[in-house]
Amino acid sequence: MTAQDEELIAVSGLSSGYGAVPVIHSVDFTVRTGEIFAVVGGNGAGKTTLLSTVSGLLRPTSGSVRLAGTDITGWSPERIVAHGLVHIPEGRRLFTGLTVAEHLRLGLWNAPNRRRVERERTERVVDLFPVLGERMDAYAEVLSGGEQQMLAIGQALMREPRVLLLDEPSIGLAPVVIQRVFAVVDRLRTHGLTVILVEQRVGQALALADRGLVLRHGRVEAAGSAAELAKDPALRVAYLGAAAAGDQRIKE
Numbered sequence: 001m002t003a004q005d006e007e008l009i010a011v012s013g014l015s016s017g018y019g020a021v022p023v024i025h026s027v028d029f030t031v032r033t034g035e036i037f038a039v040v041g042g043n044g045a046g047k048t049t050l051l052s053t054v055s056g057l058l059r060p061t062s063g064s065v066r067l068a069g070t071d072i073t074g075w076s077p078e079r080i081v082a083h084g085l086v087h088i089p090e091g092r093r094l095f096t097g098l099t100v101a102e103h104l105r106l107g108l109w110n111a112p113n114r115r116r117v118e119r120e121r122t123e124r125v126v127d128l129f130p131v132l133g134e135r136m137d138a139y140a141e142v143l144s145g146g147e148q149q150m151l152a153i154g155q156a157l158m159r160e161p162r163v164l165l166l167d168e169p170s171i172g173l174a175p176v177v178i179q180r181v182f183a184v185v186d187r188l189r190t191h192g193l194t195v196i197l198v199e200q201r202v203g204q205a206l207a208l209a210d211r212g213l214v215l216r217h218g219r220v221e222a223a224g225s226a227a228e229l230a231k232d233p234a235l236r237v238a239y240l241g242a243a244a245a246g247d248q249r250i251k252e
């Protein structure tokens, strides 16, 4: 394995925001091949903004993003997808009136080799998510929340990405379905995928992840192994605020 493989993603001094409003400030982190990397923090901490800046949806005001050794800073989202990084936004963004099969096909919409690879990739996605195979002709809107999340992930996998950015996959799902979606994310790792996971379900995200960071007011408050982060006081501060986290009366 080369040094570049080890650091599949390298984010350095990354800042961005909306118009003149800065949101994330000089964020640094690296993600190694095959890792699940959790980005956690309270509401409005800048997690989605960070993912959007890495995937090219937002232009950074400073800093850089490297993917497998290539500087992709300022590239268009389409070019970044073609280079192997796919972002699944919060809320799944599926289309009413399109079937499961059509969504999977859409995952390849501008891939140069789409006709040649469509059948084989669809088979691979169905192997991973048999429920999608059973519901190929169903419209996305009649799927359950968990099935919709699997379709969103399946659609992204049609590109055979190296890196998946996954924003709050558990949102709006029942606890038992969340377990299933987390199990799917865990399985992606065994398929060689690298995942950056944003989650409000902090305990479950850190139990799944290898490493991660805690974001607070757009800055990295703590970073390290997921097990260390789960015990880091910065985590409580990020969710409860400094005063509340110091209050012994707050129950674990």
Ligand SMILES: Nc1ncnc2c1ncn2[C@@H]1O[C@H](COP(=O)(O)OP(=O)(O)OP(=O)(O)O)[C@@H](O)[C@H]1O
Residues within 6 Å of the ligand: 018, 021, 023, 041, 042, 043, 044, 045, 046, 047, 048, 049, 050
């Ligand atoms: N399109 C936008 N235009 C202007 N400001 C925005 C926009 N999207 C987000 N923000 C602001 O940027 C800050 C960070 O938001 P972001 O969605 O990145 O946080 P988050 O950590 O993902 O939060 P949540 O967990 O609530 O989704 C917030 O103050 C938010 O109001």
